[in-house]
Amino acid sequence: MGVLVKKRVYTCGLDAAIDVMGGKWKGLILFSLHEGPLRFGELRRSVPGISERVLILQLREMEASGLVHREVYHQVPPKVEYSLTDFGQSLNTALMPLGEWGEENMERIQAIP
Incomplete structure (x- = not known):
């Protein structure tokens, strides 16, 4: 049965x-990967406030949806890098104007009760 x-x-x-x-973390992860591939620890430091567990879950979802590529280097010690796919890069490009709007209106947004 299917x-x-x-x-x-x-x-x-x-x-x-x-x-x-889906949620606030994926946008921040996309933004962090904009400059190029990052290892897990580098990515975690570049996304303030995210827990290791949440970052793992978000990266798995982003990999499954085709936004992020996970590259495993078979070496000692093991090395894993995350990077944007073309699909992820296109979403990141689309989000740039929204980020600029947020920067321009941050004080007004923070003042909302």
Whole structure:
């Protein structure tokens, strides 16, 4: 007996984009990987406030959705690097204007009760 997979249905492009991003951490991880590949520890330091467990879960989800590539180097000690795929880079590029808007309006947003 096969497993039924429910096809995702979106009302608009923003709905689809928010679904693949899912929460605040993925956007921050995407931003951190913008400059190039990072090892797990480097990535954790570049995303303040994220726990190791949450970072692992988010990276697994991002790898499954095709946003992030995980490269394992078979050496001693073991080395793993995370980088953006073309799909992840395109989402990061789309998020840049939103980040700029946030920077421009940060004081106003922080003042919201």
